[in-house]
Amino acid sequence: MRRILHVALATASIAAMAAPAHAGGGDFAAGVFGGLAAGAIIGSTARPYYYDPPPPPPPAYYYGGPAAYGGPCHWERGRRYWDDYEGTWRWSRIRVCD
Numbered sequence: 001m002r003r004i005l006h007v008a009l010a011t012a013s014i015a016a017m018a019a020p021a022h023a024g025g026g027d028f029a030a031g032v033f034g035g036l037a038a039g040a041i042i043g044s045t046a047r048p049y050y051y052d053p054p055p056p057p058p059p060a061y062y063y064g065g066p067a068a069y070g071g072p073c074h075w076e077r078g079r080r081y082w083d084d085y086e087g088t089w090r091w092s093r094i095r096v097c098d
Helices: 001-020 027-046
Strands: 073-083 090-097
Touching: 001 027
Parallel strands: none
Antiparallel strands: 073 090
């Protein structure tokens, strides 16, 4: 339906442009202005009112989650190591899943 409407409007506008125009008394300017106004009205009614994008897919970690490791996970303190950047002893972190 839209394609037929667009073809009909294009054909009508080409036919109107091909017709002889008399430039006396501002009739030509009024015709151009009226055509632009009619095109704006028809174009605004033909378009959708808003753009509704599809929802984004869930993050990659959503499907597996903590259940992929057999239960909820937590972090525990591991071995001590010397941090050369800070110049101090630190503890590594170990992820433990139940």
